Amino acid sequence: MSNNFIDYPFDQQHIWHPYTSMQHPLPVYGVASASGCELELDDGRRLVDGTSSWWSCVHGYGHPVLLEAMQTQLNTLSHVMFGGITHEPAIELAKQLVAMTPKRLTKVFYADSGSVAVEVAIKMALQYWQGRGCAQKQQIMTIKQGYHGDTFAAMSVCDPDNGMHTMFGSSVTPRLFAPAPQAGFDNGLAARDASALRALFEAHHQECAAIILEPVMQGAGAMNFYAPEYLVLVRQLCDEFEVLLIADEIATGFGRTGKLFACEHAGIEPDLMCLGKALTGGYISLAATLCSDEVADGISSSAAGVFMHGPTFMANPLACAAARASMTLIQQGTWQTQVAAIEKQLQAELAPARALSAVRDVRVLGAVGVIEMHEQVNTGLMQQGFVEHGVWVRPFDRYLYVMPPYCISAAQLTKLTSAMVEMAASKHRLRGKPAQGSPSHG
CATH class of the missing domain: 3.90.1150.10 (Aspartate Aminotransferase, domain 1)
Structure with missing residues (x-):
């Protein structure tokens, strides 16, 4: 007792x-x-x-490995601002993440929760197109039955009909929604899913900065599993119509669906990826948004010249130490x-x-x-x-x-x-x- x-x-x-x-x-x-x-x-x-x-x-x-890593870090440096400062836990964790994730993802931006990682990815996509001289690309595309978090940009790409955020009305930015794929994980790409998605790209690609989705498995929106072939089509359409692909792997990442990342079921690489949850093994809050060199260069070429985001607890050393230990356990296979x-x-x-x-x-x-x-x-x-x-x-x-x-x-x-x-x-x-x-x- x-x-x-x-x-x-x-x-x-x-x-x-x-x-x-x-x-x-x-x-x-x-x-x-x-x-x-x-x-x-x-x-x-x-x-x-x-x-x-x-x-x-x-x-x-x-888990003793995680507890020891956190205790050791707690005794030396539990937190320090990340503006103008760096530290070994953040650097070593970034090395692990760059090595583990798809090859095109080379830049790591730390956040303090999954919802914020989604906010960061959306802001990155918008600022990227500003840097590329396409400031009109301000819209975000997604699929119904999705869930990406409870902060405002994240809410805007959650399911608009049966989600948790309909009561906020016009305060939530209207987004572009394709029907959720319904064919199931093992049933391949359904023609109706493919045609609806292509029609949305054809109609709105000039205004669309990115599409965000949970690869293969939609979580809190409907626990919906869909065909990897659908994700292959998304990547093809993004390349054809010049739209960035954001993979929200916060729930699906680090082995949950049977692959290290759910994108691997389709053999595709996103332009941006959001990570969280299992990143620290669940011992302390930490998230990350990874992007390609192309995205980072576009952001750095925008009018601001810098990416306009900086959480107080960004790259918290204690959280980074926990994540390093968690990632080491994951890498053992x-x-x-x-x-x-x-x-x-x-x-x-x-x-x-x-x-x-x-x-x-x-x-x-x-x-x-x-x-x-x-x-x-x-x-x-x-x-x-x-x-x-x-x-x-x-x-x-x-x-x-x-x-x-x-x-x-x-x-x-x-x-x-x-x-x-x-x-x-x-x-x-x-x-x-x-x-x-x-x-x-x-």
């Missing part, structure tokens, strides 16, 4: 949790500690973590066999859910497993049910999904999948007003 005291009344009255109402807040569960793939609640219960703390803690909790094993087990153990009348679809890609329901679920009731089963699974909208740490054991994963199938069959968990509980890009 943990001795940690959680002041739940104060929390409920004063602390605003993500995507919740202060009048009718969702229940919260006090976490006292975490290790490996498990969270220990303040009442002593242990939960197998199926979310990797919103997809970031891929190495598990309390163990994730490849781990993710392959997770994928195989998810496919086998989630398959029975397909027979349930309440289930619309079951799909698996890499270390991602999704049960899509026909109707929205009640997040609060579902959350309670999962905790009763000894697991932490955070459903949203119609989706019960897991994206566990790569180091999860087969027994722990079975506990997750069994709970998912059982909860999908438990119709009383679907009753009541659906509550919000979407994943975050922060």
Whole structure:
């Protein structure tokens, strides 16, 4: 039994949790500690973590390599401004990222969250075209059912119809949206998807600076997996119509879909790439936007002559040290066999859910497993049910999904999948007003 005291009344009255109402807040569960793939609640219960703390803690909790790297850095330099100053953790991490990512991505801009990395990428694209004498290229293109974060530029490229940001109306910049590809990961490029995308490029390329999308797997928008051939077409159209390609790999990067980066499923290279979440193994916030020499030269040729962005905690040394350790673990390659094993087990153990009348679809890609329901679920009731089963699974909208740490054991994963199938069959968990509980890009 943990001795940690959680002041739940104060929390409920004063602390605003993500995507919740202060009048009718969702229940919260006090976490006292975490290790490996498990969270220990303040009442002593242990939960197998199926979310990797919103997809970031891929190495598990309390990993000695990450803890040692952070402790060593904490004792020397925990933070320093990055304007006019540099330091070894930032330099060495950039070397790793340049070596790991597609060859054309040679420049690294550090940010402090995934949403900000998206903001940076969009600003880079706009400023690039100014530097190339095409200041009219101010528009951004994307596909529906996407999610890129909760800050304003990021909100503007999230799904405009069923996303979380429709209530902000005209305050959000209108963008150009192609229909979300619907063919599925293994079904190739559908003619209707290809024609709709080409039509959008043909009509708007003169005003369009870039297209941004989540490669192959759309996350918090709809947990939609689409064909790599669609991504190949996007790259071809970007080259044909002179539009930059921004790959948002914040959720998909570092092995989650079975490739180091999801772009690799299609064999293409973007002009800009956004990274976050697993970058530090989920131990501290850090993100990065990488771009090509061509993009960097265009920005540097703009009227400002410099890129106009500079977060206070940019290239935080402590975060860079954690990321270096996380990237070193990724580079060792163990994730490849781990993710392959997770994928195989998810496919086998989630398959029975397909027979349930309440289930619309079951799909698996890499270390991602999704049960899509026909109707929205009640997040609060579902959350309670999962905790009763000894697991932490955070459903949203119609989706019960897991994206566990790569180091999860087969027994722990079975506990997750069994709970998912059982909860999908438990119709009383679907009753009541659906509550919000979407994943975050922060």
